Amino acid sequence: MKKRLFTPGPTPVPENVMLRMAAPIIHHRNPEFMDVLKRVHENLKYLFQTSQPVVVLTCSGTGGVEATMTSLFSPGDKLICVNGGKFGERWVEMAKKFTGNCVELKVAWGKSIQPEEIIAALKAHPDTKGVYFTHSETSTGTATDVKAMAKAIRENSDALVCVDGITAVGAHEVRFDDWGLDACVTGSQKGLMMPPGLALVALSPRAVKAMETAKLPVYYFSLKKAFKAYEKDDTPFTPAVSLVIGLDESLQMIKAEGIENIWKRHQKLSAACRAGCEALGMRLFSNSPSFAVTPVWLPEGVEWKAFNKVLKGELGITVAAGQDDFLGKIFRISHLGFYDELDMLTVIGALEMTLKKINHPFEVGAGVAAVQRAFLEEGVAV
Numbered sequence: 001m002k003k004r005l006f007t008p009g010p011t012p013v014p015e016n017v018m019l020r021m022a023a024p025i026i027h028h029r030n031p032e033f034m035d036v037l038k039r040v041h042e043n044l045k046y047l048f049q050t051s052q053p054v055v056v057l058t059c060s061g062t063g064g065v066e067a068t069m070t071s072l073f074s075p076g077d078k079l080i081c082v083n084g085g086k087f088g089e090r091w092v093e094m095a096k097k098f099t100g101n102c103v104e105l106k107v108a109w110g111k112s113i114q115p116e117e118i119i120a121a122l123k124a125h126p127d128t129k130g131v132y133f134t135h136s137e138t139s140t141g142t143a144t145d146v147k148a149m150a151k152a153i154r155e156n157s158d159a160l161v162c163v164d165g166i167t168a169v170g171a172h173e174v175r176f177d178d179w180g181l182d183a184c185v186t187g188s189q190k191g192l193m194m195p196p197g198l199a200l201v202a203l204s205p206r207a208v209k210a211m212e213t214a215k216l217p218v219y220y221f222s223l224k225k226a227f228k229a230y231e232k233d234d235t236p237f238t239p240a241v242s243l244v245i246g247l248d249e250s251l252q253m254i255k256a257e258g259i260e261n262i263w264k265r266h267q268k269l270s271a272a273c274r275a276g277c278e279a280l281g282m283r284l285f286s287n288s289p290s291f292a293v294t295p296v297w298l299p300e301g302v303e304w305k306a307f308n309k310v311l312k313g314e315l316g317i318t319v320a321a322g323q324d325d326f327l328g329k330i331f332r333i334s335h336l337g338f339y340d341e342l343d344m345l346t347v348i349g350a351l352e353m354t355l356k357k358i359n360h361p362f363e364v365g366a367g368v369a370a371v372q373r374a375f376l377e378e379g380v381a382v
Helices: 014-019 033-046 061-072 086-098 115-124 146-154 205-211 223-231 241-257 259-279 304-314 339-358 366-374
Strands: 003-006 053-059 078-083 102-106 128-134 160-164 183-187 200-203 292-295 316-319 330-334
Touching: 003 330, 003 339, 033 053, 033 200, 033 241, 053 061, 053 223, 053 241, 061 086, 061 128, 061 160, 061 183, 061 205, 061 223, 061 339, 078 086, 078 115, 078 330, 086 102, 086 128, 086 160, 102 115, 115 146, 128 241, 146 160, 160 205, 160 292, 183 330, 200 223, 200 241, 205 223, 241 259, 259 292, 259 339, 259 366, 304 330, 304 339, 316 339, 339 366
Parallel strands: 003 316, 078 102, 078 128, 128 160, 160 183
Antiparallel strands: 053 200, 183 200, 292 330, 316 330
16 A cells, blocks of 8 residues: 555655655765755755745754844843744643743634734733744644735834744745845745654744744754854854755755745645635535645544544545544644655545545545546636
């Protein structure tokens, strides 16, 4: 049985990336590796659409967010954190632990924070030093309008605009400089088509300046150290050498395809996936769909265990389960990173086979036909 991965991290890794990583290891302090890192640094600027440095950290995306919090702020600094899912919840917990002064903005799972809500919070808390929110909330498949949010924050405060772009960068439009972002983080196992293990962190000049006065205790996750090493195309500590080499390959693939083409591809794949699911009578979960992952309500009367036993156990298709209150109620299909049109036909076809095997009524072929129409018919709304 051929196994196929449709989870929003880890995502599938292209063969040429795996082959680069399988080459004999090289030392991280010699010119050969520094040449690779220099190219990675330059291509990360293209990925984030920035002229500012983007540093590579050996950790997950969560480690990257922690690095921004501990490197940019001081004890007692007030942070507004948007909690609209499992990962927004994580940033709230971090802020409470690190600065001890967090204003939590709760949003219902599947709904997106609106600019007017952040403006109201900033007016109520004019001493806010930073605002954290998630571009693409993985647990709910919900996207936030980062451009509008950044504009609202910039026009109503001096707070740093801090974005969790972990499942957004490489799937959604991100223009770090043009939108006035101050910190943005992604992880290697998402849109970068890599195994887990690297976080990529972009910082604005305002954020770099904030590092100079930040007083939270930090050592390994010090962005100040990382930026100092960056100037010499180096890292402050031993990096994950093979992963950085793989990242070099994946970034060259991204540049060859073109970042705007990649944004359009993810938009197209997500629209087709949603069309296929709805054609099978399944309800979508989010009111602001992400281009990275599509969460879907399980049909009435269908149990997750029985459903997944067929989908994964018999057909080799791995999707992500729901989390917290939605465990056993929704499932999540990824189209983030190394996916194309035929992948969407595959996963929707597998959903049809699964539903048929567990005797759930639907029109056979309806989902696959909807995906085909989404790709073949011009003018289909995305």
